[in-house]
Amino acid sequence: MACKCHRRVPGLRLGTTLTVSQSSLPDIAIPRTDSFFRFRRMDIRRNVRLAHFQLRNVLAATSRTHAFYTGNGVVHRFNPVSGVNKTVMRFSAYPYAQISTLAAGHGVLVAGGFNGEYMLQTEDHVGVADDELGPFHNGVLTEHVSGITNHIQVYLGRSSSSPRAGFASNDTAFRVIDLETNKLLSAETFARPINCTAVSPDGRLRVLVGDSNKVFITTTESGRPEILQQLSGHRDFGFACDWADDGWTIATGFQDKTVKIWDARRFGYPVETIRADMAGVRSLHFSPIGSGKRVLVAAEEADYINIIDARTFRSKQSIDIFGEIGGTQFVNDGRDLMVLCCDRVRGGIMTLERCGVGAELDWHGNEDDSKGLRREEMGWRGNTWDWTATTFTEGRSVKGSLTKRRRRGAELEMLEPF
Template identity: 30%
Template sequence: MSHQVGNEADDMEEEYEMEDADDDMDDEFHGRDAGGSDSDMDEYDYMNNRMQDTTAAQARKGRDIQGIPWERLSITREKYRQTRLEQYKNYENIPQSGEGSEKECKTTEKGALYYAFRRNSRSVKSTILHFQLRNLVWATSKHDVYLMSHFSVMHWSSLTCTKSEVLNVSGHVAPCEKHPGSLLEGFTQTQVSTLAVKDKLLVAGGFQGELICKYLDRPGVSYCTRMTYDDNAITNAVEIYTSSSGAVHFVASNNDSGVRDFDMEKFQQSNHLRFPWPVNHTSLSPDGKLLIIVGDDPEGILVDSRSGKAITYLHGHLDYSFASAWRPDGITFATGNQDKTCRIWDIRNLSKSVTALKGNLGAIRSIRYTSDGRFIAMAEPADFVHVFDVESGYEKEQEIDFFGEISGISFSPDTESLFVGVWDRTYGSLLEFGRRRNYSYLDTLI
């Protein structure tokens, strides 16, 4: 993964240059610094971070789900969408990888509606600090979401529409508990690169190899450590899991080509696996025996989780991969790549992928399965999240269409909610969708 770190807006503009489709659209969509407001009230709401949310009822009456006032602009939504599709530049480490992958991609039937729009919350904004990392949104229940905003981790309750700060790393952070190996002096001004939350444990990884662990039901921070002092030490991904013995562990993937396992019962590192290239994402199989390893190489590796020994290499992708996920059945898994594809693999025959699912604009940077294995969601860098029906053989798809960079996606553990973090100077927000059921009377309650 690229190790350059900088202001998030600079990253977006540098890596995703796109000519403005329309001056009016640019003023409205990318901030009102030049005074694009039609009324004092609009400007007041904007300056006070009180831009209006959108509810499902309002969307059914025709309001744009992001609150973009298309009727006031000199360009239609359809025209702006077409311009984005034509002009958006996908970041590639290997040139033409997106074009090269197209011939292998599955043709899917679009138009399904598995998750219906529920709410767009404009006061909740998750920040992207590195353009290639998009795993900053985590749902721990149907209503609770954790995401990163600048130098803090926020909790959002979609039930009460309230947010609160659970971890601030802009200043000095040090552990308030003593554990062998814990860095008691802590860290100052940590830039958080990745986030994971599960069973009251929050783990934040940093750009300098930092790991900060906090239990949500305890005051302060429990554990701090620096995995590596390598010059290229970005913590690219963290996954929390429960071991076969019942102990809570997490796996951290790092740009120094290492994957490390930490035992949170003992508060110490329990394993360190090394690979030939920076590891961008790792996913542990449901039985805990296998790890998907993807990174700065077109090939992925399926390895033994204890020894790190390669079981098989995954051939098919044409560029670097940044996402992976296991289906809960432990038989199939998915990998997301800068070649604009998400490939589905079956452990019973890994000579080639089962299928390749294609994005519209760019790399597949975030993948999630529902806990029941029925659906898989894949997120592009911007504008599109795709939800596929796994049971149909990935034949049917819901395409969620909006505007803005995607900071992450997450299903709630009960599968009832899908959250999408949107990064944009003006329209940054948290989109929430609810699973559609066959009993439509529940829809009227939302």
């Protein structure tokens, strides 16, 4: 089986003159001055299995009580509230299969393997009994010698209410399957393998990154998706991307140890280029609308979780843990953050919770401008703590309204000891 490889970026010799353009913004190391999340709990799980040294999407959490992670050819479900752990999926039809990626959403749990195999199960049947596994569907996407399933994204299609899964495989193909009927809807072949994808909030566009220094923007229509944009600026392969709820903010993470921020309203050059602390970023997640101050979680290969201010991209909070990071996931409408640590001794699921819930505005109703930013300096990022209200966010922010966050913040303050 062909294996992915890490390509080293050569350095520059002294005396070399560089001409910096907008397409190659200099990397910036932003200061660690923020405090968005605080530690809640750490649940040690010694049955965590990280099967591939580059693929770090083996955590899928749908709520505070449903955290799915990979073991040795199996998928476990852990409930941090009750402490109950259960095996909910096993690749029994493929005795030597190892799970390379995991995804969950819209009531479906999907796992992909090293040899093109996949398995899906509805959450209604996950853990129907303590002594048996729920019903599931399985299949094989490809029989290619390099058929590793690099990434899976579960989303709703624009033309139907049934969930779909986009499979990025190492055989250079990207496939879309209808999870309700378990039928292949489309298959597109690229010049290089795709390692991560994300669909825009309106479901029209998709961002893809892979074994290329380009970022691809395509349509999501079934059949043969059209490549609309190829964005330049990264210097190595890409393994992480995400599309924010505002509809136009995109983040991409590559092995060149940078995270680039793009504006979908004017593609061409990145808006920001942020340097990672130690290694390439393997997991990127924007906070959902209605969860408070908007942030971007950028988890590196190991040890560092960067929570970046997604309003200014000029400051961050860094959480330093011990071990390989298997993925991050927002739960509880974005007010909690789960992190999978894959260390064999001290690994498990760490849960973080939001700080200062409901404190986005002062008592006068004005924005807290403690960082000295003027509204006109915020530019394209908007002028509110939460994601800017657009046609993409309409009707989605009610669950996390300002009033609800203030009430929750007041309740938390009442529970805190003196």
